[in-house]
Amino acid sequence: MFAFIIRRFLFAIPIALAVAAVCFSLVHLAPGDPLTAVIPADAPAEVVIAIKEAYGMDRPLIVQFGSWIQRAVQGDLGVSVATGRPVMGDIGLALSNTLTLAFASAFIGFSGGILLGALAAFYNGTWVDKVATAVAITGVSIPHYWLGLLLVIIFSVQLDWLPSMGAGPGGSSNWRWDWAHLQHLVLPAVTMCFIPMGIVTRTVRATVSEILNSEFVVALQARGLRASRITLHVAKNAAPTVLSVMGLQFGYLLGGSILVETVFSWPGTGYLLNTAIFQRDIPLLQGIILVLAMFFVALNLLVDVLQTLMDPRIKRG
Amino acid sequence: MNPVVEVKNLNVTFKGEEGSIFAVNDVSFDLAAGETLALLGESGCGKSVTLKSLMRLHPMHKTQIEGQVLVEGQDVLKMKSKALSEMRGKTVSMVFQEPMLAFDPVFTVGDQIAESVMRHERISYKDARQRALEMLDRVRIPSAAKRLDAYPHEMSGGMRQRAMIALALACKPRVLLADEPTTALDATVQIQVLLLLKELQRELGMSMIFVTHDVGVAIEVADRTAVMYAGRIIEQGPVQAVLSKPWHPYTQGLLGATVHPGMDRNQALPAIPGAPPQLIRRIDECAFAPRCAQASSRCLSPLPSVNTLTPRWTRCIHADVSQA
Numbered sequence: 263m264f265a266f267i268i269r270r271f272l273f274a275i276p277i278a279l280a281v282a283a284v285c286f287s288l289v290h291l292a293p294g295d296p297l298t299a300v301i302p303a304d305a306p307a308e309v310v311i312a313i314k315e316a317y318g319m320d321r322p323l324i325v326q327f328g329s330w331i332q333r334a335v336q337g338d339l340g341v342s343v344a345t346g347r348p349v350m351g352d353i354g355l356a357l358s359n360t361l362t363l364a365f366a367s368a369f370i371g372f373s374g375g376i377l378l379g380a381l382a383a384f385y386n387g388t389w390v391d392k393v394a395t396a397v398a399i400t401g402v403s404i405p406h407y408w409l410g411l412l413l414v415i416i417f418s419v420q421l422d423w424l425p426s427m428g429a430g431p432g433g434s435s436n437w438r439w440d441w442a443h444l445q446h447l448v449l450p451a452v453t454m455c456f457i458p459m460g461i462v463t464r465t466v467r468a469t470v471s472e473i474l475n476s477e478f479v480v481a482l483q484a485r486g487l488r489a490s491r492i493t494l495h496v497a498k499n500a501a502p503t504v505l506s507v508m509g510l511q512f513g514y515l516l517g518g519s520i521l522v523e524t525v526f527s528w529p530g531t532g533y534l535l536n537t538a539i540f541q542r543d544i545p546l547l548q549g550i551i552l553v554l555a556m557f558f559v560a561l562n563l564l565v566d567v568l569q570t571l572m573d574p575r576i577k578r579g
Numbered sequence: 580m581n582p583v584v585e586v587k588n589l590n591v592t593f594k595g596e597e598g599s600i601f602a603v604n605d606v607s608f609d610l611a612a613g614e615t616l617a618l619l620g621e622s623g624c625g626k627s628v629t630l631k632s633l634m635r636l637h638p639m640h641k642t643q644i645e646g647q648v649l650v651e652g653q654d655v656l657k658m659k660s661k662a663l664s665e666m667r668g669k670t671v672s673m674v675f676q677e678p679m680l681a682f683d684p685v686f687t688v689g690d691q692i693a694e695s696v697m698r699h700e701r702i703s704y705k706d707a708r709q710r711a712l713e714m715l716d717r718v719r720i721p722s723a724a725k726r727l728d729a730y731p732h733e734m735s736g737g738m739r740q741r742a743m744i745a746l747a748l749a750c751k752p753r754v755l756l757a758d759e760p761t762t763a764l765d766a767t768v769q770i771q772v773l774l775l776l777k778e779l780q781r782e783l784g785m786s787m788i789f790v791t792h793d794v795g796v797a798i799e800v801a802d803r804t805a806v807m808y809a810g811r812i813i814e815q816g817p818v819q820a821v822l823s824k825p826w827h828p829y830t831q832g833l834l835g836a837t838v839h840p841g842m843d844r845n846q847a848l849p850a851i852p853g854a855p856p857q858l859i860r861r862i863d864e865c866a867f868a869p870r871c872a873q874a875s876s877r878c879l880s881p882l883p884s885v886n887t888l889t890p891r892w893t894r895c896i897h898a899d900v901s902q903a
């Protein structure tokens with residue numbers, strides 16, 4: 263088992279490197295010189311060269327990549343072109359806000375999805391199933407920035423129940439789990455929970471109804487087991503599949519919240535990414551993409567390992 | 580002495596979107612303590628459905644069951660769900676046809692046996708595991724202690740079926756339902772498992788209903804036999820008598836067909852041309868008529884009811900005349 267985890271971990275390293283290379287070169291493939299944003303158009307040639315040297319941009323790309331990786335591993339992602347602050351600090355703050363939002367959405371979405379999916383499977387073919395399936399389909403088909411705007415109009419503008427902007431007192435750096443802050447979390451978290459909820463509903467429904475139709479459930483009933491005990495058997499059988507889908511959805515919540523964070527001015531990585539793009543702040547842009555991608559790789563690794571631990575049928579040789 | 584199991588006029592109908600399936604029609608039989616009844620018949624004739632009715636194991640909403648299924652005098656079809664689940668696995672227990680499909684794949688075999696024991700007896704997990712170990716030993720699984728923590732997929736087919744038997748017998752049931760317990764196994768393993776079942780049955784003094792499509796197996800294990808065709812029992816009596824001198828043309832054909840191990844279960848019986856009818860309507864005439872060499876016009880009108888209380892009977896007008 264331990265050997266499997268080590269091996270799976272080693273497999274993740276080349277993937278991580280490839281991801282890093284892609285996000286490093288993406289910026290260089292984009293049109294325009296990254297320095298045009300900070301250097302005045304009429305700056306003398308020697309000033310331009312001096313600035314390029316200061317940012318290391320006069321060296322060959324591969325060397326730039328090497329030293330970028332080396333520094334990144336040590337937690338140094340360079341200095342923001344726009345603010346002059348170390349990129350890592352800003353990303354760290356934004357990441358913790360994004361994680362807060364992602365956890366909240368995942369919690370609502372996953373519990374809702376498990377509940378709806380299980381109900382749909384147990385009452386397969388009845389109106390309960392139809393309602394749950396309809397909710398799931400609606401959830402994945404509504405564009406979430408549109409839903410976000412709708413919620414803002416209803417709950418902030420019309421009813422004035424919940425705030426629609428920011429992360430509460432203290433801005434981006436002062437998150438607390440109290441109502442003053444939590445009320446800012448409600449609308450963006452609800453907006454984002456619908457897609458994972460829909461997808462988890464569908465997965466749970468399909469997985470659980472397949473399990474319920476299998477012979478061994480009849481065999482469990484034939485042993486006289488109580489319904490609660492049979493539910494436990496069904497849950498353990500469904501867990502690996504459902505878990506891997508949830509892992510993937512959590513990854514999307516981390517990376518895919520740009521629009522929602524922008525709509526609600528939520529100071530997370532998505533919002534920061536948006537800022538970086540508009541300001542052509544290359545070090546910041548690279549740093550965010552790199553951190554998010556690494557999160558995704560790590561999450562996949564975690565899900566794989568958990569799945570293997572949970573399902574005895576997967577060979578761990 | 581009262582029989583342990585009495586089935587009276589059992590009808591099982593599955594309601595589906597494309598109409599109903601009349602899987603079991605007017606089936607009656609009983610089973611004395613310690614006795615073995617073999618249910619014989621081709622694939623799809625309703626053997627498994629009959630067996631599952633003894634524990635009411637059908638899908639709840641789409642199944643319509645009529646008649647009486649008395650187990651130790653209690654009507655299973657009228658039981659509340661609590662009484663039903665207490666009876667299942669304790670009084671009546673089942674060995675399934677394909678043990679790979681009847682074990683939960685993600686729980687160890689030992690834990691599944693222990694779980695079953697803990698459901699029916701006030702006993703700690705530790706003692707229940709001990710019982711599981713004894714049972715695995717008893718069905719002669721080599722190095723049983725190690726197998727306790729094996730998952731079903733880590734066992735061979737024969738070993739899995741032994742483990743299934745261990746699970747079914749762990750609570751010392753009065754009645755064992757064995758649904759083709761050896762069909763999925765190789766010939767040699769098949770015989771070992773049959774002998775084991777017989778031996779344990781004697782030891783525990785259980786009654787047994789043994790489903791099979793194999794005439795040789797029926798003669799080997801059973802005291803009496805009931806031959807099914809298209810959802811009905813068409814002949815019933817002592818196994819030796821019925822299979823050495825069958826009255827019903829279908830039973831005669833069944834014996835003419837050489838049944839060999841590993842034969843495709845869905846393969847048509849060579850001695851009887853044609854195939855069994857679809858069960859999409861209630862068949863009151865003789866369902867075997869389209870395939871019967873002795874059929875006459877009388878066979879196509881509803882058959883008179885037979886006295887199922889006699890030790891041996893058959894549902895065939897022709898045989899009625901010749902045997903009377």
Ligand SMILES: Nc1ncnc2c1ncn2[C@@H]1O[C@H](COP(=O)(O)OP(=O)(O)OP(=O)(O)O)[C@@H](O)[C@H]1O
Nearest residue numbers: 593600602621622623624625626627628629638858
């Ligand atoms: N849950 C169900 N829903 C609908 N039809 C069913 C159901 N269970 C069984 N049937 C139908 O009832 C009929 C009898 O099936 P059954 O399983 O009793 O056959 P069998 O005699 O056990 O055959 P085999 O030797 O193949 O196991 C078949 O036509 C089958 O398709």
Ligand code: SF4
Nearest residue numbers: 865868871878895897
């Ligand atoms: S009742 Fe008629 S058709 Fe049916 S088995 Fe007897 S002789 Fe054949």
Ligand SMILES: [Mg+2]
Nearest residue numbers: 626627628758
């Ligand atoms: Mg069957």
